[in-house]
Amino acid sequence: MVSPIPKWVWKRYAKLWQKFKDKTFTFEQAQKELKHLDRNLISVLFNELRTAGWIAVNLGEGDSRKRVYNLLNPLEIVESVKNDTKKN
């Protein structure tokens, strides 16, 4: 289930989506893309996205200490919200 995200999270999500689409990426790759933003802010951003169900977090291949991320497709999110609305 996905839930709405604040506007500021949406703005950063959009930037990441432009670059990675639904491909896997690491924290460091995201950091490179989100120029001028510090690690602290990006960690909170990822936490917001994860809690709202907009990003999937998995263990890295080869090194399970590392995390890799996948953004949910915005179309899937819209579909999911539609289904949730119907259920309610």
Add this chain to the structure above:
Amino acid sequence: MILKKIKTEHTDEKTGLVVKRITTSEWETFNRKVAINNSLFSCEQKRLIYNKPLLDIPFQIHHIPFKKKIQTWDFEGLEVSKAHAIRQKRLYFAFQQRSAERWDRLTFSEAEGDFQDLATRGLPFVPYSIPKDSSLETWKERKQDALSILNQSQILVPVFCSNHQRDLFEEIFNYEFENSKLIGVQCYNLNDNNNFINLAKIKLRNMRLQTGDEAPLLFGLSYSKVQKSFSNVSGCFAYSCFGFDVLSHRQVFLENMPTEIVQKILSKKVEEIMRYDKTLGGFNLSAEQEFYDGRNITQAFLENVAVAEGLTPYQAIQWANLNEQQNDFNILNSHVLETAYEDKKDSALNYIEAQKERWAVFWKTKMPQLSSV
């Protein structure tokens, strides 16, 4: 202008933020105000020449610099800024801006001398810097002596250092919280545990206020305007989270700086000036604006500022920075007041966490989460 009373209007349980009503003989206002400081006062002086409106803020704070060369406080400008504040019907407060190192060396002997010096300059609110290792018992004695030299129209304002000795701070601060109308705290690095814990104690005491309670007005002083280690969140917001009602960030005094640094500061280009962004609740530079918004907001802003407004580009940005931070505080106050209604309990928390990126990040990573207490 006489300070009559400060009453608690409402305390939000979710955030611990408090709205206080301040009543003077001239006006009534709510707390969470960004005060006119030395540099904004300079802006206002220029605006007066051009017959332009001034800032609509009822508090003016004068930071007294320490002249390193001659090792004395520099009172030049004190009389002029005081006279200006009186004309603008503002509550005026002047205090000696100390560096963290000067606080380390402060003794009661020096603090008392500084207090006496200001007491004789006709100030209605006279600051007394309390040395960091002072206990309540020692302070009570010194305070008694200090009060004996004030006249009836003067009020002693205890000024703490946020880095006060931790085991002594709570008792002495809480005593003043019960007994003072105004309290100043010169605030230092939030990454330092001692500072942070003392500030958290201030918040904890302040949030125990209930509607109708008399309350002191807490002045947050000398903190960094931009909190660089917290994603450039506004220092005003960061310190207001700890309960400060009137805020005035650290002033930079060029006289004390090496020539090359002064030149560097004075030759700052537009793209090197930090601009407050109300969608972030923090500061950014032109490069960041161009990257995310596709345009240089600082430059665009300056193109709309007429020379006839009386300010240099740097001053115009400072002016706008204050106005926008104050607008955000006014909105935050409305949300805090709304939380008095049962169905609006989350109003202030939502505003912080959902509307402003840098506020949200600071709140989530630095502030103790009250909902889990």
